Amino acid sequence: MTRRVSLIKNLDWWTILLYALLVFLGWINIYAAVYNEEHQSIFDISQRYGKQLMWIGAAAVLAIVILIVESKFYSAFAYPTYIFMLILLVAVLLLGRDIKGAKSWIELGAIRFQPAEFAKFATCLAISRYITQYNFKIHKIKSLFISAVILFTPMALIVLQGDAGSALVYSVFLLVLYREGLSGVVLFLAFIAALLFVFTLLWSKFTVLLIIVCTSLIVAKVYGLKWLSFVKAILLLGLGFALVWLIAKGVKVEISNYLILIISLGLSAIPFWVHTYKNKLKNVAWTILIVFGSIFYTFSVGYIFENILEVHQRTRINELLGIESNPYGSGYNVAQSKIAIGSGGFSGKGFLNGTQTKFKFVPEQSTDFIFCTVGEEWGFVGSSFVLILLLTLILRLLFLAERQRSPFSRVYGYGVACILFFHLAINVGMTIGLAPVIGIPLPFFSYGGSSLWSFTILLFIFLRLDANRLELLR
Amino acid sequence: MNNFSNRIYVIGGIFVLVVLIFMIKLFNLQIVDDSYKLSAENNSQRQVTQYPARGLIYDRNGELLVYNQAVYDVMVIPRQVKVFDTLDFCTLLGIEKLDAIEMLERAKNYSSRRASVFLKQLSSEKYAVLQEKLYKFPGFFVQPRTLRKYPRQSAAHALGYLNEVNNKEIKADPYYSQGDYIGKSGIELTYEKELRGEKGKKIYWVDVYNRIKGSYRDGKFDKQPVSGKDLVSTLDIELQEYGELLMQNKKGGIVALEPSTGEILAKISSPGYDPEMLVGRGMGANYKALVQNDSLNPLFDRALMAQYPPGSIFKMINALIGLHEKVISPFTRFECHGGYYYGNRKMGCHHHVSPVDMRQSIMHSCNAYYANTFRYIVESPKFGSVNNGYDVWRNHVMSFGLGQNLGTDLPHELKGSIPSLDYYLKVYRRKNLKALNVISLSIGQGELLITPMQMANMCAAIANRGHYYTPHIIKSIGKEKSIDKKFIAKHETSIDPSYFPSVVDGMEMVVTGGEGNTGGLAAIPGLRVCGKTGTVQNPHGDDHSVFVAFAPRENPKIAILVYVENGVWGSRYGAPIAGLMIEKYIRGEISDSKKWIEKRMIEADLINQSEKE
Known part of the structure; x- marks a missing residue:
């Protein structure tokens, strides 16, 4: 009983509050994005907001389960989890379902999920475990090589699925390695x-x-x-x-x-x-x-x-750099997305009043381009608020990571923060024309069970570790 | 290891920097740069459903039976409604102010964001005036629709009618949305999918005053409606109208088929109604009147849904089964002295010569002959038992398409009934059926129930000497002129074709056999008509008058059934009407020698007369 009490006491409730707020705001905007006057009830599970509500519920259950599990479990089972995810990634290549050119979904009866989403936390656990081993030296070739193998294996498998965007996420671990002592020159060279x-x-x-x-x-x-x-x-x-x-x-x-x-x-x-x-x-x-x-x-x-690079990837980069400009062709998404966000003005058009979001101007409105809905209906105030909220969460995570006694928890915390940041930067960047169009979700906002659960797992494992921050995990 | 903890500031700094850049960009997009707002701020889009023209329906000779007429529904989105000049608006639409307020209230109750119908079916003239001023009334717009229009006020049952979809239909097929029209009966129902076409949509830019400013993105997202397919019916509208004329003031039905194809030439259910009654604003009231206030039930399609005992026209079937099972030959004679006596009971017969052979038995419609034949069939020793004999008999009967759904392309077709052995065993509470229990089946009475469509089809099967094609009312669909394959499949009866000629002889004698024949009024000079009368006992009033016929005898062009309720004798109404219909169809007009019959049939009034009684 005492353990339970201390768990509740030691949890970082600020992070949980931020998480809940973001998920709630995300749901509101999914509702607005797919809102149609013809729809009947907000709990209609044939609609995306209804489904998202279901998935939010499941995510809450998932979070509680994660918090109940002993924190030692996560470091002890880091490698098995990682191996299991790799197997899933291979399985999806063999058995997966083709959706929009990417073979990245596994179907188990009525349930469909994207292993690439879940590979993130597994890889994060594995790399944290490896980096904090005794014999790990950041500038030893062998150590760097094995770290690279840990990172590149899931990355390569995800690229093979045709989901280059999700694979790029792993590049953010460079920042994590930097925090653990990798020379700044590497970062500079990357830049x-x-x-x-x-x-x-x-x-x-x-x-x-x-x-x-x-x-x-x-x-x-x-x-x-x-x-x-x-x-x-x-x-x-x-x-x-x-x-x-x-x-x-x-x-x-x-x-x-x-x-x-x-x-x-x-x-x-x-x-x-x-x-x-x-x-x-x-x-x-x-x-x-x-x-x-x-x-x-x-x-x-x-x-x-x-x-x-494939043709669409090339044109997206060309669009971004202004080498190519075709607002009705390859650049349609971003052009419409900018119009939607731009038309929001200072305070937005108000909830459900977005005109650009109706009529499906922007494809993938509720998934990758959810930020358009925020921009149009809540304006500069709303979109800045969301950005600041996400930034606060990420900075909070950095702060929490630094206060860990156990290096494993610290590295993992940095991993979580950096992954969230990468998603934020690319996703929001692409909607406002500052990053190429790479289809990765906005954490906690985008529609989709796999991504919501994956971010939930990522975050709550860290919160569990943080609750035991005074222990030394090996 | 913690000697790198300063690096949190570098990493955090990068994060803050990126978000800061984003916010500057957002500030630029959303506040500084007006170009994005310019078009979006004062504009919104309106999606207008483009209703396709419903397919037209023609008769077999290319006469137009159904077409479309444009009307305009005034729609309202209550949330967009601003204060407006109510008086002006009401005069434009020709409605009362109080009604307008009430209608608006109703629309609001339905939904303030969704468009709903404010006023239905505005005429083109009123629409023209309204359109000019519509910009003064934000929130209102006009949705064009089409109504059905009938150039010939005929064949209402066959064509069917449209009505707004109900919730059940919307749930069953997401193609429909509130306010759409859907076929509810007849051809309109069976061929709904072909006729309806495919809805399109057009997206317009509209300004704050709801004025259309142009099509959205050059119609990139528009979808052109696809018109419904035109149908060619098998009906001969001239014959149809003539049949309706002959049947006026009578209850009953006529079904005329082309034996060689199964095409329905005419399908009359009397009393009928004017198809225009179930169109437009008057529809609701008219429908109510037709259903509730008319004891004759004009919406009831007797040709498909009335189930009558067939009466003596059924005798041909028993003759054919007798011949096929070799229990009689065309030369088998039976005596008849005023009826058939069994035990201390008697099945009566009218006066005629005795004994008669098979041909004469049809000509005179001898009841005793068929009682004997029926017993010979079911009691035949080769079947082992009456039970088996009855099953053999029933299977033969069913092979004429009786007692089952024919599978026509008209909805609500009823099966009729040829009772099963079990049914009788249950009723008589015995293990072994006795022929005398069911002896009235021999003359088409008893528990037999057959629809006029089935009777006509039975006649077509005889006319074809042993096969029939499923009756159908649509000849070809759309430009491809396609038709369901099941309508060109030949259905063989279980009777060998070699047994038909002698029965057909008997049927010809019914019409032109001289003294004692029963269907003489169906005769047409110079045309070999084969027919059979039927007089169906009716416990509720006068007997029903029935007549089946086909003509010409060789290569028949038409097979027809006429069923006149309370017509007393088959020879009195059935035969003359059938004769007139055949002549009308084959010759195009009625010969002078028969004008008096035509006049008498048209003038005959069985409805008002029977009401007087």
Whole structure:
């Protein structure tokens, strides 16, 4: 009895309050999104809001069950749960049902669920367990390799299902690893990579290359390159470029500036290598490596973009970057979504009064584009409120994670917070045109039992761990 | 490990930063940038259902029987209604102000957000005036609809009528929504799916004054309605109208079939009603009047739903079964002295020559002959017992399509009844049936119940010498001219075709056999008509007059049944009306020598006369 009492006392009721509030607001907006004057009752389970209500009820039961289970269970069973989820992910590939091009649903009689949703908490448990093992060292190749295997296995299986969006979620574990000591450089490089990706698509190869070279030089200078060497480098590069250009003109070969720059870079790199090798200039060597790494990267970006990404993924990215614009074709979703949100104004049109949400302008209104309903009917006030509410929950989770005595609980807490954040960023980002259209749900808001339950499990396992925060779990 | 705990600020910072960027973007979208509001703020869409034109119905000769007429329902969405000039509105619609308030109240009670009908079926003229001023009355709009229109006031039972769907029908088929019309009887009901077509929808931009500003997104989400399919009926509307004329002021029915196809040429149930009565605003009141205030029940389709004993027209069946089972031959003779005597009882017969052979027995409609034949059949030693004999007999009877649903394409068809052996064993509380218990079956009386449609079909089977096609009223559907396969399937009777000619001889003698024949009034000069009278005993009043006939004798074009309730003798009304119908159908007009019969039939009034009695 004392244990039960202490559990109730130790639970973080603020988080639960935020959770309940978000789920409630989500349901209200699903109701508005599918609301039709012809519908009879709010409990009509043939309608989505009726079903969601059912699933909310089930989620509450699920939450209670999770809280009752001993917290040691979650660390002890982290690996078995993870393996079980992997088996499910394989099973869905073999037995799954095709819905909208993705083979990601398992059907058990009348129940249909998406294993990819549940793989999140399992992976989160497994990675937390692994990172907190004694022999784990963040910068040991073996440790990093195994962490990568733990993350990439479910990711790959989910990509195979044709659900690339859900697979991307796992990339957010980079932040978790960062908190556990991964070098900031990795984070920075990831950021640079993303930036370069965008630049490669936006600008010509020559411009991008020029940017790379200039940035590297500046960085090298900042990191202690002497003025003399700096000037020398620029002169060498300029000379090389002029030389190659003149030769090309001389032998009358049509050759692009881009190629000339690359050749001259290659040429001028040789004396640099010799110079750095002689003087053991580590920084300069790094700079040169990064420059060539970046060049290779921009090449592969073009290749990946054209050959590996599917057409719809490519057009979504092009739409986002404004390279392509077709508000009635590929960009229809986002254009309509922005109109819906934009027309909400300061305080919105009021509950059930959204005109854009009626008539099904925005496809997937109740699932991936639920934020449109919020934006249209509750305006800037409402949508900001929802954003702040979600942010508060996520920051609260970070705070809770830091107060854990057990590293396992802390890593898991970070995992939960980061997963929620990734969903928030991508989902809301895409509805307002700041992120590519990736079909992942808004936590607690989007219609759908699988996603609601998955987020509930994710969150409540952490709350259970948090209730025992003074214990040391191994 | 906790030496990295500062990194919470980096991670938290990233989170806050992203959300901040989102909020700035939202601020920009929702507050700074007006372009998104511009179109959305003052506009909303209205979805208007586009009702498809219901399929038309033609008769077999291409005469139009049913078409559509446009009317306009004034709809209201109470929530959108603003204060308006009630007086102006009411004069436009031609209604009283108090009624208008009441109607609005009713609409509000139904739903303030959903559109409901404010005023039904406004004429095109009134609509034209209203349309001009509709913008003054936000919340109101007009929904075009179509009503059925009948150029010939005929064949009401066969065509059927439409009415608004009820809740049960909406639940059964989600295609329908409140206020839609659906076929409730006749062809309109059976062929509802073909006739109704497919609803379309149009989405309009409308401004705050509910004025249509254009189609939404260039009609990208619109759906064109698909018109219903036109139907060609097998009815010959001239014959149909003529039959209705002949049957005026009489109760009963006529069914005329084309034996070679099973097509229904005419189907009359008298008294009938004008199909226009069950259309439009007057429908409710008229329906009530037809159902409640008319003891003759004109909505009741006698051709399909009245179940009568067939009477003497059934004798052909017994003759055929007797011949097939070889218990009689066409030359078998039986004596008849005023009836058939068994024990101390007697089944009477009228006066005629005696003895008679099989052909003469049909001509004179001899009861004794069939009592004998029936006993010979069921008591035949080859069946072992009367029970078995009765079953054999019953199976033969049923093979003519009697005692079961024929499967026509008209709804509410009744089965009639050829009682089973069990039924009789239960009634007589015995294990073994005795032929004399059921002797009245021999002359088509007793517990037999047959609908006029079945009687006509039976006659067609005889006309075809042993087979029939399921009677049907639609010849072809839509442009494909398709028809259900079951209507081209041949149904064989269990009687060998070789036994029919002698029975047909007898039927021809009924009409043109000279002295003592019973159906002489059906005769048509120059046409070999075969027929049979029936006089059905009626405990409630005068006997019913029945006549079946087909003509010409070879390659018959028409098989007909006429059933006139309280017509006393088969020869009195049944035979002459059948004769006129056949002549009308085959020749197109009535020969001068028969005009007097036509006049007498049209003028005969059995309804008012019997009411006087």
